[in-house]
Amino acid sequence: MPPILSIQNISKSYGPVQALKGVSFDVPEGSVYGILGPNGSGKTTLLGIMLDVLLANEGSFSWFGGSSHAEARKQIGSLLETPNFYHYLSAYNNLEISAAIKQHGLADRERVLRQVGLLERKDSKFQSFSLGMKQRLAIGAALLGSPKVLVLDEPTNGLDPAGIAEIRELIRKLNKEGLTVIIASHLLDEVEKVCTHVAILKRGNLLLNGPVNEVLLSEDQIEIAAPDMNNLRITMQSMPGIKKITPAENKFQLLCEPGIDAIKVNEYCISKGIILSHLLIKKKSLESKFMELTN
Amino acid sequence: MFHLLTTEWLKIKRYRTFWILAGLFLLLMPLWNYEIAHGFIKMGGGKNGINFLNSAYTFPEVWGNLGWWGSIFILFISILVIILTTNEYSFRTNRQNVIDGWSRLQFFHAKVLVVFALAIVATLYLFLLGMLFGWLNSGYLYGLFGHFSQVGYFFILSLDYLGFALLIAILVRRSGLAIGLFLLYSMIIENILRSIINHFADKPYGNLLMLQSSDELLPFPLMQMAGKMMGMGQEISMNIYAITAVAWCIIYYFICRLILTRNDW
Numbered sequence: 353m354p355p356i357l358s359i360q361n362i363s364k365s366y367g368p369v370q371a372l373k374g375v376s377f378d379v380p381e382g383s384v385y386g387i388l389g390p391n392g393s394g395k396t397t398l399l400g401i402m403l404d405v406l407l408a409n410e411g412s413f414s415w416f417g418g419s420s421h422a423e424a425r426k427q428i429g430s431l432l433e434t435p436n437f438y439h440y441l442s443a444y445n446n447l448e449i450s451a452a453i454k455q456h457g458l459a460d461r462e463r464v465l466r467q468v469g470l471l472e473r474k475d476s477k478f479q480s481f482s483l484g485m486k487q488r489l490a491i492g493a494a495l496l497g498s499p500k501v502l503v504l505d506e507p508t509n510g511l512d513p514a515g516i517a518e519i520r521e522l523i524r525k526l527n528k529e530g531l532t533v534i535i536a537s538h539l540l541d542e543v544e545k546v547c548t549h550v551a552i553l554k555r556g557n558l559l560l561n562g563p564v565n566e567v568l569l570s571e572d573q574i575e576i577a578a579p580d581m582n583n584l585r586i587t588m589q590s591m592p593g594i595k596k597i598t599p600a601e602n603k604f605q606l607l608c609e610p611g612i613d614a615i616k617v618n619e620y621c622i623s624k625g626i627i628l629s630h631l632l633i634k635k636k637s638l639e640s641k642f643m644e645l646t647n
Numbered sequence: 648m649f650h651l652l653t654t655e656w657l658k659i660k661r662y663r664t665f666w667i668l669a670g671l672f673l674l675l676m677p678l679w680n681y682e683i684a685h686g687f688i689k690m691g692g693g694k695n696g697i698n699f700l701n702s703a704y705t706f707p708e709v710w711g712n713l714g715w716w717g718s719i720f721i722l723f724i725s726i727l728v729i730i731l732t733t734n735e736y737s738f739r740t741n742r743q744n745v746i747d748g749w750s751r752l753q754f755f756h757a758k759v760l761v762v763f764a765l766a767i768v769a770t771l772y773l774f775l776l777g778m779l780f781g782w783l784n785s786g787y788l789y790g791l792f793g794h795f796s797q798v799g800y801f802f803i804l805s806l807d808y809l810g811f812a813l814l815i816a817i818l819v820r821r822s823g824l825a826i827g828l829f830l831l832y833s834m835i836i837e838n839i840l841r842s843i844i845n846h847f848a849d850k851p852y853g854n855l856l857m858l859q860s861s862d863e864l865l866p867f868p869l870m871q872m873a874g875k876m877m878g879m880g881q882e883i884s885m886n887i888y889a890i891t892a893v894a895w896c897i898i899y900y901f902i903c904r905l906i907l908t909r910n911d912w
Contacts, residue, residue, distance in 0.1 A: 426748035
């Protein structure tokens, strides 16, 4: 199956500033693909290029295995940077224009407005909306006509906590229904909660990319404690496959070689007559990984 | 193509500024010409002013006279084209239109179609007014088709002005600056350039400038009359002016196309 989006060696500079340096990756169908990076790392530039509003200096990309870009975009619901609408038109009439350009989705307007909680304000002018409402309308516009792919740039910008949770749920639900979602964000927490894949950018360089489990799994830590901590340390030092033991607040954090998991550790301790009072798998958080990579 | 135009219509039809400017054009054109035809607006002003112009509202002179005033009133519509285009930049809906699935060229062609549609409507309106004024003042339709080419000239002039407005809007992107530059160019800068060129050239080649080439198609009726009385021949024929104006329109098209396809949005 061809990837939904394939990016090859994209470079882009704004005068002397190089915003993207030879970025390549594929977005598989059905994934929630997080593009992560600190401010100014090139996330929005990358999205702008794949939506044809910015021109790459080098490299290429293809949607759906190579259909025309404009036709592909009709199947893609996008939110890029800020909500862009005609200020003098109502929410409903703004969506009419988006639907006209997409050539489908006109009958869909009530549904998407209900989905983003704007149905009762459908006849209000865009200029009277608050920041969060504008953002909701933009997400609604992206959902018009049941697209195959969603491209969302900082989708929770300006939303209140309830709104953020709603959008997260919405992304999960749509992904379950088969949509591929590409989401750029600097909010790691948000990405960690919904993404199946990540690509991490720093100053235009792609640092790493791949499925979240793979990218982060090797770094898992096991946390253990037992009534006799001294004995526990001596025992663990003798266990093969344990790379490092770090004491932390009446616990030990174990850095293990691949293949050593919580079951193995538990078995080993029991065989040595130690009953664990605490056993926890700690996934290295995306945040600590991210800080490590981007600093 | 029809799809592009109907989508543009969705943007325009609920835009109050459009209706005000277009309404002013539709209202002031006949009102102004009526005042002139009936001697309310005279040279020298006041009740003793001289009314040169009322004879020109009979067939076939009505076309040239309406056309000349039309070339001033078309500024309303030109400003409208600038506002409609720069709005897209200030709302960033130019990006949204592309993100939603138009190609950049489709976005541009939608605007080109608006320019054509406005030029056609303005020309049809001029034709209607001409019929009305001519019929009311002549009392007959005889001579209706004399000088009728001037209706066609007005279409070329409209296209030239509106196309130039579109070019400025796409170049400058900001409405205030674009309107300022457009008015400055059409009223002052081009006249300076024209005088300089005409001063040094052996023929009035300065008349072939962007907007002047179409202004020449519809000269001020009195000047034309005076020129004829003094036996002055035209140094550059109407056909050359018409071809030049159309050529300018084609040049605007390709410059805009280049700007829009080569740059970031």
